[in-house]
Amino acid sequence: MKTEINLLITLLSLTIYSSTLQAQWIDVTPADTSFGFGKMSFINDQIGFVAGNSNNSISKTIDGGSSWTTIQVDSTLVSDLHFVSPLVGYVAGNVVFPTSLRNLSKTIDGGITWQAVAPEINSYSNVYFKDANVGFVTAQWGATFKTVNAGISWIKVDSSSGNDMLDKSFYSASSDTAYFAGWDGTFAYQGVISKTTDNGNTWTNTMPIGWNSSISSIHMINGTSGFFTLGLWGSPNGQYIYKTQNGFASLDSILKPVQNVYDIFFTSMNEGYLLADSGIYSTNNGGISFVQEQAFTNGIYIGKFERAENTLYATNGSKVFKKQLITGVHELASKESFVIFPNPSNSIVFIEGTFEGVVHLLDITGNVVKQIVKNNFKTEFIVSDLSKGIYFIKSGINTQKLIVN
Numbered sequence: 001m002k003t004e005i006n007l008l009i010t011l012l013s014l015t016i017y018s019s020t021l022q023a024q025w026i027d028v029t030p031a032d033t034s035f036g037f038g039k040m041s042f043i044n045d046q047i048g049f050v051a052g053n054s055n056n057s058i059s060k061t062i063d064g065g066s067s068w069t070t071i072q073v074d075s076t077l078v079s080d081l082h083f084v085s086p087l088v089g090y091v092a093g094n095v096v097f098p099t100s101l102r103n104l105s106k107t108i109d110g111g112i113t114w115q116a117v118a119p120e121i122n123s124y125s126n127v128y129f130k131d132a133n134v135g136f137v138t139a140q141w142g143a144t145f146k147t148v149n150a151g152i153s154w155i156k157v158d159s160s161s162g163n164d165m166l167d168k169s170f171y172s173a174s175s176d177t178a179y180f181a182g183w184d185g186t187f188a189y190q191g192v193i194s195k196t197t198d199n200g201n202t203w204t205n206t207m208p209i210g211w212n213s214s215i216s217s218i219h220m221i222n223g224t225s226g227f228f229t230l231g232l233w234g235s236p237n238g239q240y241i242y243k244t245q246n247g248f249a250s251l252d253s254i255l256k257p258v259q260n261v262y263d264i265f266f267t268s269m270n271e272g273y274l275l276a277d278s279g280i281y282s283t284n285n286g287g288i289s290f291v292q293e294q295a296f297t298n299g300i301y302i303g304k305f306e307r308a309e310n311t312l313y314a315t316n317g318s319k320v321f322k323k324q325l326i327t328g329v330h331e332l333a334s335k336e337s338f339v340i341f342p343n344p345s346n347s348i349v350f351i352e353g354t355f356e357g358v359v360h361l362l363d364i365t366g367n368v369v370k371q372i373v374k375n376n377f378k379t380e381f382i383v384s385d386l387s388k389g390i391y392f393i394k395s396g397i398n399t400q401k402l403i404v405n
Contacts, residue, residue: 028065042308043366071111092124117151183214207248254287262303275303344403
């Protein structure tokens with residue numbers, strides 16, 4: 001019996017690996033490509049937003065990129081965006097006219113109207129919300145502000161040495177540990193990675209790089225393990241991806257397969273993706289070797305990954321692609337993993353898993369319709385009061401689809 005189980009596990013692992021290799025990148029570029037696509041924010045694998053740098057337009061999809069609509073963002077030139085639901089989102093950027101200063105704008109109606117929600121300073125470069133209430137915004141010259149009430153009020157927090165949040169990586173929505181990466185706010189452009197363990201109230205420089213280059217991308221797998229790249233391509237330092245498994249106390253390096261790598265995304269210490277001028281590359285052996293999965297011929301010196309459930313989106317500045325991810329054992333065993341049953345259901349649903357915390361039930365538009373407190377291995381909740389349809393049960397990065405019939 002034990003031999004048969006081991007064989008089944010081996011076959012399942014091979015199937016997962018084979019399916020990962022067979023998954024293809026699909027071009028889902030919006031029809032209007034005049035403003036380019038440099039930033040992305042996805043609510044789930046179907047609902048998302050993309051925006052170009054230095055333009056006041058956003059494209060929105062509700063069907064996984066099959067179709068898009070255009071949203072205008074008043075006079076703000078978008079440098080970053082983050083939506084927490086299909087209706088509620090934030091845009092950071094410069095302004096077109098000083099008389100209509102909106103450096104950080106918020107919409108609560110899906111982009112029909114926008115309102116300034118942060119102190120008016122020179123300009124904001126990045127915005128990130130870890131949940132519906134707690135968010136961060138950084139100014140171009142290093143000031144970092146935090147809100148705990150969905151943008152109603154903001155406090156200035158020390159992001160350490162004027163660090164500009166060029167990239168950010170929260171371990172998970174339920175964790176208070178996060179890393180912001182970028183530069184030190186000086187014209188020396190020293191790379192800095194700042195860490196918080198108290199939900200962004202205080203920050204420390206976990207690793208001042210000391211090289212004359214900002215951190216172009218960081219991706220943490222958990223609170224201590226992750227990867228980062230430098231924006232310095234012309235020197236030996238910029239030829240590598242750096243990884244740590246001890247919170248940056250020490251580093252290992254991986255030789256990049258190509259130059260001009262703009263973003264990285266790793267699902268484990270072995271499996272990951274690079275986005276570069278020439279295309280998207282993947283590794284399944286920790287960076288010993290890489291395979292090109294998607295070639296680019298029209299990159300414009302920018303690129304970004306965005307994960308939405310088990311879909312990975314990528315943009316190279318002028319195109320938007322997506323790929324279905326096949327999750328491995330490392331993710332199924334994460335602290336937010338769970339199973340739900342029966343599914344479909346019209347009465348009671350059980351959530352089973354070892355973690356404890358708040359689980360969110362979302363409708364098809366991304367709005368939270370229930371918050372379930374899970375404090376036992378098996379927790380039940382009622383769905384008979386819900387309309388028939390598709391819902392999503394979400395904890396951290398793990399999401400399960402639920403059908404109410």
